[in-house]
Amino acid sequence: MAETKVSESQTKGSYSNELAGSKTGNITQVRGKYGKYGGQYVPEVLMPALEELEKGYERYKNDSKFIAELEHYLRDFAGRKTPLYFARNLSKKYGSKIYLKREDLVHGGAHKLNNAIGQALLAKYMGKTRLIAETGAGQHGTATAMVGANLGFETIVYMGAKDVKRQQMNTYRMKLMGTEVKAISTGSKTLKDAINEAFRDWVTNIVNTHYLIGSVVGPYPYPMIVRDFQSVIGREVKEQIMGKEGRMPDSIIACAGGGSNAMGIFHPFVEDKEVKLIAVEAGGKGLKCTEKAAFHSACLCAGEEGILHGALTKVLQDKNGQILESESVSAGLDYSGVGPELAYLAESRRVTALYATDDEAVEAFHELSRLEGIIPALESSHALAYLKKAAENGELGDIVVVNLSGRGDKDLETVLSFKRGI
């Protein structure tokens, strides 16, 4: 495996710290790789746009005006910083000190806005007038609609027709804020098809449009940019846990669909080797596949190397290289790929990848609601489900941080129609 990851440097108040690959014009050099993962597998039309985006990001990420505006929006619009909440009842049940990073309290109800604000501001600084985005659960679409309305962009969100139906409320929210929601009826009619369609829009309208990707997926520089904008989560946790406990946590747990809330909370801790980083994927109905579809969305646990949406990563696919449809009770984790950097960190064992099934996640959803009076998103419930398993196996450390990536109001109907109801 060619190790091309080259530099890491972290400066306070700056949003980037990792650049891989090379910037020379030499054909043989490949950019934006995390180990063998990542890269830029996109149509030629998009290459100049990716270059423009990378240059724009490099230019503005350390620009004091940009940083000040970003901080303003994160504080006064998104409601940061979010609390690190000591979950007393949950802690008592499992015999460890369990903290919840309350991304569910971010405006819109999920961590997604952190990234949407960052990218939309960047797009504004770069002179773009139109935002496009994909959405699965509707959370990222909603976050994009919020910044789109606030910053005066023409905003279009692509959403699989299946998801439009199962996430009605978010569809309405987006429309209320002036976003055009386009339902996609091709392919599996879910998130991956919405991403395909967003790419098609982008190749057509590249001059005035920014594609605001919602997770740490896609071609470089997206995995880096989204990670950097989400890293505010981990930076806050570091400061908060040092304040409360005077030491690093033993483990940090996050759910992983594309991997943005996971990379966001993990990234500032990657060099702190004593902190265990645990990514919990959607195990759906178990790690099985048929010829056409997987019963899960666990790419790190059960995927294979492949190229999807611009990056080499772990994907769910058949032996002919066709991407399989994924499955999960949580629309936000229902995706056949995963961010390339997370794939790299999992392969190099820095991140432990596990999964929780639909049943386990829904159980954890109920548990947190009852014990703490906090209704978690079904996505985040996958991370919470780990607590029970780890406690049973005696693997839960003394101090544990769970990224509560979103709130569960959007999931009530899904949970109602699930076996056990409410």
Added chain:
Amino acid sequence: MRRQKISEKFGELRERKEGGLICYVMAGDPSVEATGEIVKALENGGADIIEIGFPFSDPVADGLTIQAAGQRALAAGMSIQRYFDLIKDLDVQVPLVCMTYYNPVFRYGVDKFIERASEAGISGLIIPDIPIEETADLKKSCEKNGLDLIFLIAPTTTDERVRKILERGSGFLYLVSRLGVTGTRENVSSSTNELLSRVETEIPKAVGFGISTGRQANEVIQAGADAVIVGSAFVRIIEEGQNVNEKLEALARDLKYSILNAS
């Protein structure tokens, strides 16, 4: 029957001072059996080169028409093994080009895919979702097996990138006539002319994306292209499913006629 190579075909066209017609269809659409006759009809109509798509579940560079064709082909059971068997058995002499996305090739194994393609009688490969920077392995394998690796150049491609692509491309260059995905459109854009004059090379230049009529084909050849690529217009005939082979042959003939008038 021996199939021509791409370079032989362009040599012949140049000698005759004639523009080329490159036709695209999806393998296995609507069935594996139908593709044999479809390709034959295109050759009879005057196709100089035929691109045969291998379907991919997530074709980001394609418009609705070709996406749907890919879904039909996958539903009808198209697989890599069937694809190569099908290509091997095709009863045509014109050069054949494989067009697919990178993941099926990567998953199957780059070397193995290209060896099989060569054995099946394919003479060129087009992969629209891989930029020049990522093609070192592909190029090596194509050279070893005598396949042309064909690159796309878009209106947004910088001169510096054009230079890199010219270093590595062979067979022909696929100039994308305008921003966007495949699919038929009314006008050939002015960016086509600009692109044709910007790309200076001995490698034949073929223009595609959005061309469906004889008039457009004529314009593109007059603007200096060596060949015209037409896909969605053929795929639509297949989708409609009425007198498919006659209509394909007639459209190919009409396009070739317009090209000859411009040459």
